[in-house]
Amino acid sequence: MTDPLIARAEEAARRLAPLAGRTERQGVDRPALDALARAGLHGVLGPEAVTGRAPSAPVYRRVAEVLSGADGTTWFVWFQHHPVVKMLAASANQELAGRWLPGLCAGTTQAGVAFSHLRREQVAMPATRLDGGWRLSGVAPWCTGWGLLDLVLVGATTADDEVLFALVPLAEGDAMAHGPPLHLSAMGGTRTFPLHLDGYVVADDDVVLVAPRAQWGVADAANGANVQPSTFGIALAALDELAALDPPAAAALSSRVEGVRERAYELIDLVPAAEAIDERLRLRAEALALGVTATAALVTAVGGRAVTGEHPAQRWAREATFHLVFAQTADVRAATLAHLGA
Ligand SMILES: Cc1cc2nc3c(=O)[nH]c(=O)nc-3n(C[C@H](O)[C@H](O)[C@H](O)COP(=O)(O)OP(=O)(O)OC[C@H]3O[C@@H](n4cnc5c(N)ncnc54)[C@H](O)[C@@H]3O)c2cc1C
Incomplete structure (x- = not known):
């Protein structure tokens, strides 16, 4: 498919890809994110009333594939922005949406x-009711983008077993701090830390959503059953390189990836989100395993050079492994293990 935003993502990818090894080691910087923003890539899923164009899942998917294949580190920080836009656009808190959506x-x-x-x-982050707001204390084990981002959407749990999402500044302060470095084997440049809150007070004005945990869990599990476009982005980037080294192996793997991709996207676009969950999970598991296989095939074809620092093959192989746990739910975990064990 063609679209001006995809063309701009491809242009950004050509800039990012040659620097991806260095970006992983040194960390993403804000100017790299600002460049993606200037290319219009932060509002792909934003409401038309704000962006002037209808949100498009297919365009978002292709942009995510292109960026993740070029530079997984920058892609991952960019990726975290979109759930915030989507959730805010759907929020009943119109004042909060009006306050942040244009800038986001x-x-x-x-x-x-x-x-x-x-x-x-x-429960990792309990929320206690106060007059006019909530007090949050706990540790969110994963928070990507420390020092880079302006806002974070924090999830907490109320005493009534509801989930609460609050949009607050991401900044070190009396009641907010980050935990120790995580020494990650992939995504090391994404500035990911545990997020510690100690009596952090959130005003009702900053609450995006409060919903029964069970109800949110069903929607989250249905959403999580779908393959992440980045799983394909990394596999396709690796297979593109493999095509020059071993055309038959690349062609065989590409046709498997394309088959899973076509069906996975067809389900997302044409079948209601709550249906065909088992098939979505099977496809996600197959895509995850194919990502690992495709990147391993490239490492094999490249030889020893593949595991030297600057070569993208080793980075893609580590990123494909990261995808096994990224956005993992209990169902995804079970489906992936069933596929790997079959
Ligand atoms: C580098 C990195 C950066 C990340 N950045 C962010 C971020 O910015 N924001 C964010 O919110 N998240 C982030 N994550 C979290 C990520 O998206 C996944 O949700 C997470 O990796 C899943 O693993 P977990 O250790 O958090 O959860 P786990 O405790 O492993 O649980 C994952 C799921 O499996 C279920 N489960 C756990 N154990 C079992 C079992 N034995 N049998 C069956 N089911 C089980 C749990 O109930 C849950 O549904 C990041 C993760 C990584 C690795």
Whole structure:
């Protein structure tokens, strides 16, 4: 497909790809994110009333594929912005949406998330009711973009077993701090830290959503059953390189990736989100395993050079492994293990 935003993502990718090894080691910087914002890539999923163009899932997917294949580190920080835009656009808190959506869609305000702990059984971030707001204390184990982002969408759990999402400044302060460095084997340049809150007070005005945890969990699990476009982005980038080294292996793997991709996107576009969950999970598991296989094939074809610092093959192989756990739900974990064990 063609679209001006895809063309701009491809242009950005040509700039980012040669520097991706260095970006992973030295870390993403704000100017790199600002350049993506100027290219219009922060508002792809924003409401038409704000961006002037209808949000487009297919355009977003292709942009995500292109960026993740070029520079996984920068892609991952950019990726965290979009759940914030989507959730705010759907929020009943119109004042909050009106306050932040223009800047978020323009990318002059950059945001990330810290809510994946809500998928765990144990409560990591309890929220206690106060007059006019909530007090949050706990540790969100993952928060990407420290020092880069303006806002973070924090997930917490109320005493009534509801999930609460609050959009607040991401900044070291009396009640907000980051935990120790994580020494990641992939995504090391994404400035990912645990987020510590200690009596952090959130005003009701900054609350995006409060919903029963079970209800949110069903929607989150349905959403999480779909393949992330970045899984394909990395596999396709690796197969592109493999095509020059071993055309038959590249062709065989490309046709498997294309088959899974076509069906996965067809399900997202044509079938209601709550349906065909088992098939979506099977496809996600297959795509994750194909990502690992495709990047391993490239490492094999390149030889020893593949595991030297600057070569993208080793980075893509590590990123494909990261995708096994990225946005993982209990169902995705089970489907992936069933596929790997079959
Ligand atoms: C580098 C990096 C950066 C990240 N950045 C962010 C970020 O910015 N914001 C954010 O919100 N998240 C972030 N994440 C989290 C990520 O998207 C995944 O949700 C997370 O990796 C899943 O693993 P976990 O350790 O957090 O959860 P886990 O505790 O492993 O749980 C994952 C899921 O599996 C289930 N589960 C756990 N154990 C079992 C079991 N034995 N059997 C069956 N089911 C089980 C849980 O209930 C849950 O649904 C990041 C992760 C990484 C690795």
